[in-house]
Amino acid sequence: MKYLQLLLGQSEEIIHPMHEFVAEHDEYGSYRLLQWNPAVGETNTMIFYAEGPSGPYESALEDVSTILDHEIVPAEENAFYLYVRERLDAGAQRLTDAFTHGSLVVMPPIEFRSDRRIGLTVVGTAGSLQQALDEAPASVDVDVQRVGQYDASRMNAANALSERQSEAVTVALEIGYYETPREAGVAEVAAHLDCAPGTAAEHLRKAEAALVHGVISNS
Secondary structure, rough: EEEEEEEEEEEEOOOOOOHHHHHHHOOOEEEEEEEEEEOOOOOEEEEEEEEEEEHHHHHHOOOOOEEEEEEEEEEOOOHHHEEEEEEEOHHHHHHHHHHHOOOOEEEEEEEEOOOOEEEEEEEEHHHHHHHHHOOOOOOEEEEEEEEEEEEEEHHHHHHHHOOHHHHHHHHHHOOOOOOOOOOOOOHHHHHHOOOOOOHHHHHHHHHHHHHHHHHHOOO
């Protein structure tokens, strides 16, 4: 049993309007698909988590013609959960079919990144994973980030991090933030991330909390 970590680059013709909306507005951070109904057909029912203001997001959502029903619930400060039921158009159906056929398991969450790519992990046999790559629509640029044997504890910890949290921890490791004695501080991490020190500290705090939670949950 193997896994693939993928980044899917999307053409302008198939990117979802709400992914485009979040990518265009700097006030939104992590945007993740947490769960979905496994019986995906002509419609899909999903739960998202988003960091950012819910009001402008909901206003934009109401203009998307494929949305059938939705509900927004506040999460922690400046974040929310979204329950949404949507009709899949042809492009979304092809992308969904390629990576959700019966011999694959998609590991939540799915990350809708600020660079307009989708980050996801799929698990299956070597043959089923190759089939998914072969069946990916021509309008999707598939970038294989990692291939390996499935290990639930390691993968769950990695998948718990958002795009920016993962980037922050990676930078912190590279520049010596976690060395003893410490070789770099939050200000240096922030400089590499091109953000304020307070923002960098928040990314690191949330990443560390997620990783510790993952270790405790799997111990």
